Amino acid sequence: MQDYGIFLLDPEAKVISWNSGAERIKGYTADEIIGKHFSVFYPPEDIAAGKPNREIEIALEVGRYEEEGWRVRKDGSLFWANVVITALFGKDRQLRGFAKLTRDMTERRQVQELRLADQLKNEFLAMLAHELRNPLAPISNALELLKRARPDDVAVSESVQLMSRQLTHLLRLVDDLMDVSRITTGKIGVHREPVELTPIIHSAMEEVQVHLDSRGHELMVSVPAKPIVVHADAVRLSQVLSNLLVNAAKYTPQPSQIWLNAERTGNQAVIRVRDSGIGISAEMLAKVFDLFVQADNSLERKQGGLGIGLSLVNRIIAMHDGTVNATSEGLGKGSEFVIRLPIADPGTESKASSKAARRLPVGPKRKILVVDDNVDAAVTLAKLLTIWGHEVQVVFDGIAALEAAERMVPDIVLLDIGLPGMNGYEVAKNLRNLPQSKSSLIVALTGYGQSEDRQQAMEAGFDVHMIKPPDAERLGSLLMAPETFLGQLASET
Numbered sequence: 183m184q185d186y187g188i189f190l191l192d193p194e195a196k197v198i199s200w201n202s203g204a205e206r207i208k209g210y211t212a213d214e215i216i217g218k219h220f221s222v223f224y225p226p227e228d229i230a231a232g233k234p235n236r237e238i239e240i241a242l243e244v245g246r247y248e249e250e251g252w253r254v255r256k257d258g259s260l261f262w263a264n265v266v267i268t269a270l271f272g273k274d275r276q277l278r279g280f281a282k283l284t285r286d287m288t289e290r291r292q293v294q295e296l297r298l299a300d301q302l303k304n305e306f307l308a309m310l311a312h313e314l315r316n317p318l319a320p321i322s323n324a325l326e327l328l329k330r331a332r333p334d335d336v337a338v339s340e341s342v343q344l345m346s347r348q349l350t351h352l353l354r355l356v357d358d359l360m361d362v363s364r365i366t367t368g369k370i371g372v373h374r375e376p377v378e379l380t381p382i383i384h385s386a387m388e389e390v391q392v393h394l395d396s397r398g399h400e401l402m403v404s405v406p407a408k409p410i411v412v413h414a415d416a417v418r419l420s421q422v423l424s425n426l427l428v429n430a431a432k433y434t435p436q437p438s439q440i441w442l443n444a445e446r447t448g449n450q451a452v453i454r455v456r457d458s459g460i461g462i463s464a465e466m467l468a469k470v471f472d473l474f475v476q477a478d479n480s481l482e483r484k485q486g487g488l489g490i491g492l493s494l495v496n497r498i499i500a501m502h503d504g505t506v507n508a509t510s511e512g513l514g515k516g517s518e519f520v521i522r523l524p525i526a527d528p529g530t531e532s533k534a535s536s537k538a539a540r541r542l543p544v545g546p547k548r549k550i551l552v553v554d555d556n557v558d559a560a561v562t563l564a565k566l567l568t569i570w571g572h573e574v575q576v577v578f579d580g581i582a583a584l585e586a587a588e589r590m591v592p593d594i595v596l597l598d599i600g601l602p603g604m605n606g607y608e609v610a611k612n613l614r615n616l617p618q619s620k621s622s623l624i625v626a627l628t629g630y631g632q633s634e635d636r637q638q639a640m641e642a643g644f645d646v647h648m649i650k651p652p653d654a655e656r657l658g659s660l661l662m663a664p665e666t667f668l669g670q671l672a673s674e675t
Contacts, residue, residue, distance in 0.1 A: 183201060183202070183203045184202060184203050184206055185203060185285070186201075186203045186283055186284065186285055187201065187203045187204030187206075187207045187208060187282075187283070187284035187285075187286075188201045188203060188204060188281070188282070188283055188284075189201060189204050189281075189282055190270075190279055190280065190281055190282070191220055191279050191280040191281075191282060192279045193277045193278070193279050194219075195219055195220050195221070195234070195235075195238050195280065196217055196218060196219050196220070197215050197216050197217065197218055197219075197220060198216060198217075198279065199212075199216070200212040200215055200216055204284065207255075207261070207263075207284060207285075207286045208223065208253075208255050208256060208284070209255045209256030209257055210256050214256070219234075220234060220282065221234035221235075222254075223253045223254055223284075224253065224254065225252055225253075225254055225260065228251075228252075237249075237265075237267055238267065238280065241267045241268065241269045241280060242269050242277070245268065245269055246266060246267065246268045246269070247265075247266070247267045248264075248265065248266045248267075249264075249265055250262065250263065250264050250265070250287060250291075251263065251265070253265070253284070261286050261288045262286075262287045262288045262290075262291040263284050263285065263286060263287060264284070264285040264287050265282065265283070265284050266282070266283040267280055267281075267282050268280060268281045268282075268283075314352070314356045314629075315356060315629035315649065315650040315651065318349065318352060318353065318356070318650065318651050319556065319559040319562075319563070319629075319650040319651035319652075320556065320558035320559040320561075320562045320563075320651075321345070321349055321651070322349060322651035322652075322654075323559065323562030323563045323565070323566050323651065324562050325342055325345055325346055325349065326566050326654050327562065327565055327566055327569070328342045329342055330569055346392075353651075372414070372415035372418050372498065372501045372502060373415050374413050374414055374415050374502065375413065375414075375415075375416075376411050376412075376413055376526045377411065377412060377413075377414055377416045377419075378409045378410065378411055379405070379409070379410040379411070379412055379444055379451055379453070380405045380409065380410070380444070381416075382414075382416050382419050382420050382423070383403065383405060383423060383442065383444060383453075385416070385420045386420045386421075386423035386424045386427060387401060387403065387427075387442075389420070389424045390424050390427045390428055390431070393427075393428055393431055394427070394431050394440070397431050397432075397434075397437065398437030399430075399431050399434065399437055399438055399439070399440050400437075400438075400439045400440070401427070401439075401440050401442065402439050402440065402441045402442070403441075403442045403443075404441075404442070404443045404444070404445075405443075405444045406444065406445055406446065408446075410444065410445075410446050410451045410525070411525065411526040412451050412502075412523045412524070412525060412526055413502075413524065413526045413527075414502050414523065415502070418498050418501075418502075419498075419502070421494075421498065422494075422495045422498050422499060422506075422521070423442070423453070423455070425491040425492070425494065425495050426455040426495060426519050427440065427442065427455060428491070429491060429492070430455055430456075430457035430459065430517075431457075433457065433459040433460050433517075434457045434458060434459030434460070434516075435459065435460065438457070438458050438459070439458070440455070440456070440457050441454070441455070441456040441457075442454070442455050442456075443456075446525065449524060449525050450522045450523065450524060450525060451522070451523045451524075451525055452520065452521070452522055453520070453521040453523075454518060454519070454520050454521075455518070455519045456516065456517070456518040456519075457516050457517060457518075458515075458516040459516055459517065460513065460514060461510045461511065461512055461513045461514050461515045461516050461517050462508060462510040462512075462513075462517050463510075463512065463513055464512070467508055467509070467510065470492055470508050471492050471493055471495070471496040471506070471508070472493060492508075495519075499521055499523070502523055503523075503524055504521060504522055504523040504524065505521070505522050506519060506520065506521045506522075507519070507520050508520075545661060545662030545663060546662075547571055547572055547573060548572045548573070548593040548594050548661055549572070549573045549590055549591065549592050549593045549594070550567055550572050550573065550574045550575075550592060550593065550594045550595075550596060550661075551574075551575050551577070551583065551586055551587060551590055551592040551594070551595045551596070551597075551622075552564050552567070552574060552575070552576045552577070552596045553576075553577055553578070553579075553580070553582075553583040553595065553596065553597045553598055553601070553606075553609065554576075554578065554596075554597075554598040554601075554627070555578050555579060555598065555600070555601050555602055556598070557578060559598075559650070559651075560576045560578060561576060563596070563652075564576045566654075567661075570658065570661070572661065575590055575592075579601055579602055579603055579604070580601050580602075580603055580604030580605070580606070580608060580609040580612075581603065581604060583595070583597065583609050583613070584609065584612055584613065584616065587613055587616055587618055587619040587622070588616060588618050588619075590618075591618045591619070592618075592619060592622050593622060593623065594622060594623045594624075594625065594660075594661065594664070595613060595619065595622050595623070595624045595625065596625050596627045597609060597610060597613075597624060597625065597626060597627060597644070598627055598628055599626060599628040599630055599635075599639070600628065600629075600630070606626060606628065606639075606642075607638065607639070607642035608642075610624050610626075610639075610642045610643040610644050611642055611643055613643070614643040623645050623646070623660075623664050624643060624644050624645055624646075625644065625645065625646040625647075625648055625660070626639040626644045626646065626647045626648065627648050627650060627652060628647070628648075628649070628650060629649065629650045635647070645664075645668065646660065646667075646668070646671065
């Protein structure tokens with residue numbers, strides 16, 4: 183048997199037989215090992231601790247001994263082994279020796295370790311994204327307040343615009359972290375449907391325009407007059423293009439032109455994003471799409487970023503049955519990213535539509551209860567809601583929330599999940615049991631954004647799950663017309 187090391191030991195635990203599987207696994211021939219004590223297979227620290235003899239004693243006492251642990255080959259290398267030692271007795275119950283079975287489990291252990299490491303990495307990414315969202319929420323609320331408090335002050339306006347750009351950048355990094363975590367664990371999907379490419383490109387342009395302007399870049403766009411229809415998730419594809427455009431802007435130090443070109447080639451839609459920036463070395467081209475890899479570590483320290491944007495781009499495009507490739511003539515000579523997507527079936531009608539500009543809605547006055555242990559986030563959100571014309575009360579824990587709900591009879595409860603003592607899920611369940619808040623609209627306002635977090639929120643009695651910091655326009659739409667908002671949310675889901 184080649185896959186199992188099977189050999190016998192005498193009563194003194196010396197090797198007396200040796201099969202071909204044992205030779206393959208441990209490296210010794212029969213002539214080299216027969217007559218030696220079996221402790222030769224153990225690491226020095228195990229020998230010093232008396233482990234081999236202890237295993238023999240256990241086998242004698244209970245009949246057998248089994249474990250997994252490190253063992254040593256002839257060449258000194260370690261391997262992870264499953265070992266079974268069985269005591270052998272004659273008819274007179276005298277000890278005749280021991281049978282030993284060894285399996286090399288190194289490869290399985292490595293796979294298990296990789297899976298565990300991947301799981302821990304994704305759990306870390308999700309938690310990191312949640313923790314980052316907590317300080318971002320009050321900053322976002324404060325910026326909304328500043329926009330309304332002194333709209334005519336040029337210095338204030340410029341400062342607010344600067345902070346808004348940086349906040350958008352931080353939120354993009356957090357969203358990338360979340361998306362990488364979801365994609366690698368299979369918890370995110372793409373909702374593909376026939377869409378026109380041009381409106382998606384325009385949406386991406388709108389999203390990154392402020393970023394391009396702040397660096398003095400000019401975006402040169404070329405799209406065909408005849409619509410190109412692809413079978414894609416418009417939101418995810420726009421996210422891909424935004425990432426590539428932001429990268430192009432970030433790694434082009436001097437004000438310059440950035441080119442975005444879309445065309446149809448055969449049965450493929452081809453999108454090119456090209457810049458004249460720092461370029462990519464031949465060595466880095468092969469791994470530029472790897473997670474946490476950036477083309478130049480020293481430049482990364484100047485430009486920021488986590489090295490996850492291109493990995494996310496690659497994964498999303500792969501989920502569209504497409505490809506993305508990077509090319510560059512070398513450092514200082516710019517780079518080009520080329521996306522290829524399959525064209526939708528002929529005759530397919532596009533469901534794409536241009537992103538229309540929307541104003542913050544103004545609706546009826548609501549009684550709103552804000553519950554968040556992050557005092558800055560709660561207070562700034564309450565001020566913003568008050569400016570919008572609503573009656574607002576703020577509390578910082580679950581018990582206070584239940585007491586306030588009985589007094590206030592809120593129309594809407596904006597409830598954080600990670601509260602001290604009684605968490606948000608428990609608070610929501612208790613609010614549903616109070617006559618005063620049984621019919622209130624309860625909104626989870628949290629940094630936890632995984633799919634299971636949303637599901638758990640719905641099961642606890644929440645009506646809506648929003649990620650911190652909440653988008654002002656989306657929150658305003660909810661407050662103005664909850665029924666309409668919930669209907670749209672249901673259709674999106």
